[in-house]
Amino acid sequence: xxxxxxxxxxxxxxxxAVVAGCRHYFGYPITPQSELIEYMAKRLPQVNGxxxxxxxxxxxxxxxxxxxxxxxxxxxxxxxxxxxxxxxxISYIAGSQxxxxxxxxxxxxxxxGSIQPGQADYFQATKGGGHGDYRNIVxxxxxxxxxADITIxxxxxxxxWRNAVMILGDGALGQMMEPVEFKESxxxxxxxxxxxxxxxxxxxxxxVNSLFxxxxxMEKHNHVLQDKYAKIQAAETRWEALNTEDAEVVVVAYGxxxxxxxxxxxxxxxxxxxxxxxxxxxxxxxxxxxxxxxAKTAKSFVVFEMSAGQMVEDVKLAVNGSKPVYFHGRTGxxxxxxxxxxxxxxxVANGKGGK
Amino acid sequence: xxxxxxxxxxxLTDVSTHYCPGCHHGIIHRLVAEVIDELKVIDRTVGIASVxxxxxxxxxxxxDMVQAPHGRAPAVATGVKxxxxxxxxxxxxxxxxxAAIGTAEIVHAAARGERITTIFVxxxxxxxxGGQMAPTSLVNQVTTTSPYGRKLESAGxxxxxSEMLATLDGAKxxxxxxxxxPANMAKAKAAIKKAFEIQIAGLGFSMVEVLSxxxxxxxxxxxxxxxxxxxxMMPYYPLGTFRSGEEVAK
Numbered sequence: 001x002x003x004x005x006x007x008x009x010x011x012x013x014x015x016x017a018v019v020a021g022c023r024h025y026f027g028y029p030i031t032p033q034s035e036l037i038e039y040m041a042k043r044l045p046q047v048n049g050x051x052x053x054x055x056x057x058x059x060x061x062x063x064x065x066x067x068x069x070x071x072x073x074x075x076x077x078x079x080x081x082x083x084x085x086x087x088x089x090i091s092y093i094a095g096s097q098x099x100x101x102x103x104x105x106x107x108x109x110x111x112x113g114s115i116q117p118g119q120a121d122y123f124q125a126t127k128g129g130g131h132g133d134y135r136n137i138v139x140x141x142x143x144x145x146x147x148a149d150i151t152i153x154x155x156x157x158x159x160x161w162r163n164a165v166m167i168l169g170d171g172a173l174g175q176m177m178e179p180v181e182f183k184e185s186x187x188x189x190x191x192x193x194x195x196x197x198x199x200x201x202x203x204x205x206x207x208v209n210s211l212f213x214x215x216x217x218m219e220k221h222n223h224v225l226q227d228k229y230a231k232i233q234a235a236e237t238r239w240e241a242l243n244t245e246d247a248e249v250v251v252v253a254y255g256x257x258x259x260x261x262x263x264x265x266x267x268x269x270x271x272x273x274x275x276x277x278x279x280x281x282x283x284x285x286x287x288x289x290x291x292x293x294x295a296k297t298a299k300s301f302v303v304f305e306m307s308a309g310q311m312v313e314d315v316k317l318a319v320n321g322s323k324p325v326y327f328h329g330r331t332g333x334x335x336x337x338x339x340x341x342x343x344x345x346x347x348v349a350n351g352k353g354g355k
Numbered sequence: 356x357x358x359x360x361x362x363x364x365x366x367l368t369d370v371s372t373h374y375c376p377g378c379h380h381g382i383i384h385r386l387v388a389e390v391i392d393e394l395k396v397i398d399r400t401v402g403i404a405s406v407x408x409x410x411x412x413x414x415x416x417x418x419d420m421v422q423a424p425h426g427r428a429p430a431v432a433t434g435v436k437x438x439x440x441x442x443x444x445x446x447x448x449x450x451x452x453x454a455a456i457g458t459a460e461i462v463h464a465a466a467r468g469e470r471i472t473t474i475f476v477x478x479x480x481x482x483x484x485g486g487q488m489a490p491t492s493l494v495n496q497v498t499t500t501s502p503y504g505r506k507l508e509s510a511g512x513x514x515x516x517s518e519m520l521a522t523l524d525g526a527k528x529x530x531x532x533x534x535x536x537p538a539n540m541a542k543a544k545a546a547i548k549k550a551f552e553i554q555i556a557g558l559g560f561s562m563v564e565v566l567s568x569x570x571x572x573x574x575x576x577x578x579x580x581x582x583x584x585x586x587x588m589m590p591y592y593p594l595g596t597f598r599s600g601e602e603v604a605k
Contacts, residue, residue, distance in 0.1 A: 055463035062427035066434020198399035
């Protein structure tokens with residue numbers, strides 16, 4: 001496919017996974033990501049792939065654990081409450097250093113929450129989520145096209161680093177339709193000499209494992225993981241900066257919120273306010289350095305999220321007290337309007353602070 | 356020179372196990388390894404270790420191994436098998452792992468007719484964590500979390516997993532065996548071999564439940580444990596075949 005077609009974000013992720021060579025998908029239905037599991041159910045048999053609807057999110061992530069152990073490109077997807085259930089498996093995947101792609105089409109929470117868009121799983125996605133010291137690479141697209149592009153990249157990053165990659169979308173991105181183009185991909189699965197495939201002539205068995213009963217070996221394994229995470233931070237931080245060169249006010253927003261923020265920013269610019277956008281694309285690793293750099297020239301920061309204030313903590317760490325960081329958020333599945341974000345920008349720009 | 360007639364199976368590594376004296380895990384490991392050798396599938400076998408006393412089984416089987424989260428071995432095995440349909444995939448799970456925290460995973464793997472083999476070691480207690488009540492602990496059995504004995508009113512009756520799974524058409528072979536004497540060991544090995552053959556033939560899910568002792572947590576000698584198992588476990592957990600591989604799905 002090289003022409004643009006109209007697709008829902010959820011479906012675009014599914015097709016992009018197929019383009020990336022993913023032939024194994026394990027999932028469990030949940031709104032607002034169901035179009036993705038349905039797309040895979042229809043699409044994977046057409047390419048001799050394996051689609052399996054598991055008995056639970058827990059089983060699905062453990063099937064991913066098994067399939068990744070066996071050396072293939074594999075994906076699962078869910079939405080907030082289902083992602084909570086997957087955390088045990090995600091921690092094991094981190095401990096065993098298995099490559100896979102996990103999609104979270106976020107909805108309102110906590111608990112059963114709502115089925116409308118949310119961004120309140122930021123802490124869970126970027127700070128670990130399950131037990132132990134680990135990190136997932138977390139990518140946050142803001143359009144259907146970027147959902148497709150990032151999905152293909154996610155499989156490459158997962159294989160490159162032997163790490164889980166989480167695509168953090170939301171109900172709005174998952175459900176909305178936009179034109180999308182699937183470019184020819186050079187993305188190819190890599191050799192995985194560590195995989196549990198059966199020995200197949202190999203002299204020694206391969207063991208996929210996260211258990212280290214000896215404390216010194218457990219610590220050594222943690223050092224291996226932390227060294228890897230440091231390399232990922234150095235190599236894979238992604239962000240987009242728009243109108244930040246002369247910005248006195250820097251808006252920080254990701255995903256669907258960044259789209260709404262741009263409408264507000266353009267209106268404020270039209271009214272003479274020097275405001276720009278720093279959009280983190282990788283939420284982990286977080287674009288700390290670009291923000292610290294902007295803190296030298298900007299007068300203030302304002303963070304927009306569909307949460308009660310989660311990413312704002314990372315922005316504050318990056319700015320490190322050198323400039324004021326304001327926050328405006330909506331929760332529960334309520335999308336902020338461009339008007340309310342515009343008012344926040346104007347308030348901050350006029351020195352009246354944020355909410 | 357005399358011909359060597361007995362040695363370590365190729366499918367076992369040359370290490371000492373951590374199992375307690377009198378525990379049956381070592382015997383069961385050996386029988387599984389002998390079957391892998393005899394079926395000549397060592398090169399395409401992937402074993403899934405679980406959580407419990409057999410968590411370290413990945414050090415003992417000389418095949419590719421994946422260590423699974425508690426109870427999730429059948430789901431992990433499903434993932435491996437779906438990637439390598441020509442592989443021979445087995446899980447090795449204890450009663451706490453399979454019949455409590457992992458109930459959903461084993462039931463659904465069986466229901467799907469997943470082409471995997473489960474070796475289920477039932478010793479009626481949580482061994483690794485120090486002798487707590489298992490879903491398979493017998494009524495009135497004293498454990499560290501049933502210090503007054505397992506109470507029927509609050510804990511219910513122990514789960515007979517093999518009989519339960521026998522209601523599922525995807526489960527093509529289900530047998531309960533023991534390894535407490537040479538005759539039973541021979542039967543156990545035959546059952547394990549049959550279970551692997553069912554998988555290799557692509558017929559569906561197979562499981563062998565092996566009754567086992569836990570002298571350490573039962574608080575008995577190895578010999579007393581064998582007697583206790585025969586007297587208390589076998590009447591409630593009768594040995595036998597619950598699905599023979601001959602049944603035709605309705």
